[in-house]
Amino acid sequence: MENEKKYSQMSEHELRTEIGTIMEKARKAEQLGMVNEYAVYQRKAVMAQSYLIDPKTIVKDEIYRIDGDEGVFFHVDYLKGRFAWGYRLGGERAMEALPIAMLKTVKEGK
Incomplete structure (x- = not known):
């Protein structure tokens, strides 16, 4: 290898x-x-x-769109490394982690 x-x-x-x-x-x-x-x-x-995204651009307690999952939003509770931990809105609030590259601001690409 x-x-x-x-x-x-x-x-x-x-x-x-x-x-x-x-x-x-x-x-x-x-x-x-x-x-x-x-x-x-x-x-x-x-x-x-x-790894091309500055994690400081992802704000705790903000809501983001999930890239590739139209109409679904993600609430960020905290960051750990290059992952944002939180939950999808409208669901059962199950905690999950998404790579920060999947998160887009709500204002982008309406």
């Missing part, structure tokens, strides 16, 4: 290159009908994108 860098150790350029590579693998998996592999690559890309 090759000695891969952690996302936290990568520069912005390295992260963007890694995201491009992951998205290309996802595209190929999708074309080949490998749904599970496609989903794994999509999640990896979101995690890498989370």
